[in-house]
Amino acid sequence: MEKEKTRLEDVSRALYDIKNPDVFQFKTASGLTEDIVREISSQKNEPDWMLAHRLKSLENYHKIKMPVWGPSLEELNMDDIVTYVRPKTDLKNDWKDVPEDIKNTFERLGIQKAEQESLAGVGAQYDSEVVYHNMREDLLKQGVVYTDMENAVQEYEHIVKEHFMKLVPPSDHKFAALHGAVWSGGSFVYVPEGVHVDFPLQSYFRLNAPGAGQFEHTLIIVEKNASLHFIEGCSAPKYNQINLHAGCVELFVRENAKLRYSTIENWSKNMMNLNTKRALVDKNGTIEWISGTFGSHITMLYPSSILRGEGAKSEFTGITFASKGQHLDTGTKVVHAAKNTSSTIHSKSISKDGGKSVYRSSVVMNENATGSKSSVICESLMMDAISRADTIPVMDIRNDEIDIGHEAKIGRISDDAIFYLMSRGLTEQEAKAMIVRGFVEPIAKELPLEYAVEMNQLITLELEGTIG
Amino acid sequence: MIDKNTQQNTQVSSKVTTIPVRTWSWLHVNDTTITTIEEKEVQEILQIQVPQEIEIVHSIQEYQNLEILCDKKAEDAYLEQFQKSGVTERTIKIPKDYRGEEAIRITTDFKQHHSASIEDLVIMAGKHSDSTVYLEGYSDDSKEYYHLGRIRVILEEGASLKLVKAQFYSDKTSHQEVFGALLKENATLHLIDAPLGSKGSVQNWNIIMEGRESEASVDLLYIGDQEKQLDFTSRLEFRGEKTNGELRIKGILLGKSRKILRDTLDFISGARGSVGREVEDVLMLSGKVRNLSVPLLLCGEDDVVGEHAATSGKSDEKVLFYLMSRGLTEEEAKLLLAESKFAAVLDQLEDGNIKEQILHYLQKAMKKED
Numbered sequence: 001m002e003k004e005k006t007r008l009e010d011v012s013r014a015l016y017d018i019k020n021p022d023v024f025q026f027k028t029a030s031g032l033t034e035d036i037v038r039e040i041s042s043q044k045n046e047p048d049w050m051l052a053h054r055l056k057s058l059e060n061y062h063k064i065k066m067p068v069w070g071p072s073l074e075e076l077n078m079d080d081i082v083t084y085v086r087p088k089t090d091l092k093n094d095w096k097d098v099p100e101d102i103k104n105t106f107e108r109l110g111i112q113k114a115e116q117e118s119l120a121g122v123g124a125q126y127d128s129e130v131v132y133h134n135m136r137e138d139l140l141k142q143g144v145v146y147t148d149m150e151n152a153v154q155e156y157e158h159i160v161k162e163h164f165m166k167l168v169p170p171s172d173h174k175f176a177a178l179h180g181a182v183w184s185g186g187s188f189v190y191v192p193e194g195v196h197v198d199f200p201l202q203s204y205f206r207l208n209a210p211g212a213g214q215f216e217h218t219l220i221i222v223e224k225n226a227s228l229h230f231i232e233g234c235s236a237p238k239y240n241q242i243n244l245h246a247g248c249v250e251l252f253v254r255e256n257a258k259l260r261y262s263t264i265e266n267w268s269k270n271m272m273n274l275n276t277k278r279a280l281v282d283k284n285g286t287i288e289w290i291s292g293t294f295g296s297h298i299t300m301l302y303p304s305s306i307l308r309g310e311g312a313k314s315e316f317t318g319i320t321f322a323s324k325g326q327h328l329d330t331g332t333k334v335v336h337a338a339k340n341t342s343s344t345i346h347s348k349s350i351s352k353d354g355g356k357s358v359y360r361s362s363v364v365m366n367e368n369a370t371g372s373k374s375s376v377i378c379e380s381l382m383m384d385a386i387s388r389a390d391t392i393p394v395m396d397i398r399n400d401e402i403d404i405g406h407e408a409k410i411g412r413i414s415d416d417a418i419f420y421l422m423s424r425g426l427t428e429q430e431a432k433a434m435i436v437r438g439f440v441e442p443i444a445k446e447l448p449l450e451y452a453v454e455m456n457q458l459i460t461l462e463l464e465g466t467i468g
Numbered sequence: 469m470i471d472k473n474t475q476q477n478t479q480v481s482s483k484v485t486t487i488p489v490r491t492w493s494w495l496h497v498n499d500t501t502i503t504t505i506e507e508k509e510v511q512e513i514l515q516i517q518v519p520q521e522i523e524i525v526h527s528i529q530e531y532q533n534l535e536i537l538c539d540k541k542a543e544d545a546y547l548e549q550f551q552k553s554g555v556t557e558r559t560i561k562i563p564k565d566y567r568g569e570e571a572i573r574i575t576t577d578f579k580q581h582h583s584a585s586i587e588d589l590v591i592m593a594g595k596h597s598d599s600t601v602y603l604e605g606y607s608d609d610s611k612e613y614y615h616l617g618r619i620r621v622i623l624e625e626g627a628s629l630k631l632v633k634a635q636f637y638s639d640k641t642s643h644q645e646v647f648g649a650l651l652k653e654n655a656t657l658h659l660i661d662a663p664l665g666s667k668g669s670v671q672n673w674n675i676i677m678e679g680r681e682s683e684a685s686v687d688l689l690y691i692g693d694q695e696k697q698l699d700f701t702s703r704l705e706f707r708g709e710k711t712n713g714e715l716r717i718k719g720i721l722l723g724k725s726r727k728i729l730r731d732t733l734d735f736i737s738g739a740r741g742s743v744g745r746e747v748e749d750v751l752m753l754s755g756k757v758r759n760l761s762v763p764l765l766l767c768g769e770d771d772v773v774g775e776h777a778a779t780s781g782k783s784d785e786k787v788l789f790y791l792m793s794r795g796l797t798e799e800e801a802k803l804l805l806a807e808s809k810f811a812a813v814l815d816q817l818e819d820g821n822i823k824e825q826i827l828h829y830l831q832k833a834m835k836k837e838d
């Protein structure tokens with residue numbers, strides 16, 4: 001007799017699927033042409049070097065082939081994608097000045113409440129432009145800069161020019177080139193030497209327009225002995241056509257500095273999420289990636305750390321939840337490029353209802369990375385036999401003075417674990433609930449409290465019969 | 469896709485994709501370079517010794533289309549070589565219920581009058597048979613030799629086969645091999661493989677546990693020394709219910725050697741109750757080695773357990789210090805640690821000669837690096 005299985009419900013999307021009318025101030029034609037790229041640059045009144053950068057990126061885009069690994073991107077037709085949508089508002093720093101429909105969207109998503117209760121600053125992007133930005137006064141006085149990228153290009157041009165797409169050059173891959181050509185919006189953060197930002201800053205990216213792309217650029221520089229926690233959230237309502245997200249995140253963590261970069265991604269299931277994130281970490285600096293991938297139709301996302309300073313550290317904690325119609329290819333890359341560097345990777349995934357989750361990683365220990373250590377643990381939970389969970393790690397070790405350990409595990413919930421918990425007095429249902437929540441707990445505990453609560457709400461258990 | 473380009477006057481190198489699922493191109497782990505040669509130089513120097521009850525036959529129609537047993541992509545390139553050189557498969561038929569004490573011995577031994585050997589071997593273990601096969605490879609170092617082997621093993625229902633493979637080719641010999649096995653219900657394969665010699669091994673294993681409760685257990689030993697390039701690809705496919713597969717790898721890297729191992733556990737939908745494990749343990753004894761590991765877990769079935777673990781590092785300084793404090797030189801202490809890596813596998817070898825040769829090869833390799 002077929003055993004009844006414990007079911008894990010889909011991530012609830014009701015909140016994220018509320019659509020606003022597609023109202024805009026300006027929108028480019030769909031597709032990708034030089035005229036469109038020039039138009040975007042002109043709309044932003046950019047300096048010549050940025051236009052040149054965009055045009056060079058477009059050239060790269062046409063030269064670089066589609067990836068020959070990972071999920072199929074055949075459904076993506078750039079001729080159908082609108083790369084720039086300017087919402088019907090300018091940048092505001094007071095919520096009451098933001099148009100009602102946009103304000104209501106962010107209010108429903110809890111952004112304003114979070115700003116009041118637990119954040120040091122908030123940026124909110126709607127389609128291609130940031131519509132709201134604000135930060136606590138005391139941080140301004142300490143020299144912290146938190147603004148949208150367009151403003152940064154004008155006001156902090158020398159810093160932006162020195163760092164923009166230097167970590168992720170447009171030649172890196174096809175979607176980095178696309179980003180370089182049509183980027184719009186995003187956040188610029190500068191934390192001066194010795195400043196510790198005690199509450200997180202948060203940028204939220206909302207894509208409302210059907211058939212549009214979002215290409216925000218996030219550039220963060222945390223100077224010597226400084227620290228920051230930056231949170232990124234993103235969502236979109238579901239449409240019957242493909243939307244595209246090809247953002248880019250570049251993080252510079254200077255000597256002895258610390259940056260935690262948390263993301264909860266809950267794109268709609270018509271979204272191609274082809275995002276690139278990279279951090280460069282100097283001596284004794286620390287980058288911490290917290291990454292939750294719940295939404296999108298296809299995701300290819302691998303936050304990368306280049307540990308170039310002696311004693312630099314990288315920690316990656318990620319969870320991926322793939323359900324029906326989703327192919328989520330996530331993971332991380334670490335390059336140990338200096339002595340005594342260390343990395344830890346802890347990844348978990350859940351696959352159900354035909355969803356496919358792939359953990360993909362690379363750990364490279366260069367010749368000069370003597371005394372370095374790396375620990376990789378990845379676990380995949382399969383909820384049924386129509387889903388898939390694949391693990392594709394690579395370790396490239398180029399010196400012997402290292403210590404590297406890798407563990408991977410795929411399977412369903414262990415009957416032994418249920419039996420043990422039941423022997424300690426729990427009912428079968430309590431035992432199952434405890435095990436599934438325990439599976440995601442190591443990730444949940446790394447999230448800010450309100451996100452941990454949200455993640456627990458996203459994953460709802462429906463318990464029936466036995467697990468398996 | 470095969471991208472050919474002439475390397476030497478008689479050799480052609482081709483790139484084939486051996487990894488079951490591709491990953492980032494910049495890592496250069498997706499493809500393997502294989503070498504084929506002009507057909508006029510090919511000989512077949514395989515010597516087979518079998519007990520009386522076992523039959524050796526050439527070219528059995530039934531096995532001619534068993535291409536699925538080996539990695540298709542690498543095999544395609546080799547098939548052309550087989551056809552050109554006129555090599556036909558030799559099939560060793562182990563009869564049903566066979567329980568012989570005497571092992572089957574298959575040897576390739578290059579002598580000066582040889583230059584290249586291409587072999588296509590099928591081992592068919594009949595229902596409920598129980599047998600042991602030794603496959604050994606040797607060459608002198610007087611000249612360059614070329615060796616290409618395809619080995620296909622079919623284990624019928626309830627068959628049990630212990631297959632010990634070891635090659636000690638000289639540094640001048642080129643060695644490539646594809647190995648495929650198909651296990652029917654309750655069949656058991658224990659493969660011990662030590663591809664130690666040659667100027668660089670390219671080996672590919674593909675083991676399919678098709679039958680319910682079939683089991684495959686693989687021990688792989690390797691030593692990379694000097695500038696040797698080792699390119700290994702293995703795949704255990706769990707197709708039947710309650711199958712069990714385990715891959716244990718012990719490696720030692722010395723000098724400027726480079727090793728890549730792509731090892732895959734592939735759970736096919738329907739392989740309910742299956743368990744697969746792979747463990748790689750690499751001892752790196754030089755700062756100039758390159759150690760690439762690509763351990764894939766592919767899973768299309770929920771009711772399975774798949775696990776992978778890998779550790780890499782140099783000798784434990786404390787253990788070395790302890791051994792040296794007991795009177796051993798540093799070289800002796802390192803050799804002892806290296807030997808201990810292989811000990812658990814060597815203990816499973818009934819053939820003392822092969823065991824001695826593996827240890828001798830290890831001693832020689834470590835001495836070269838002193």
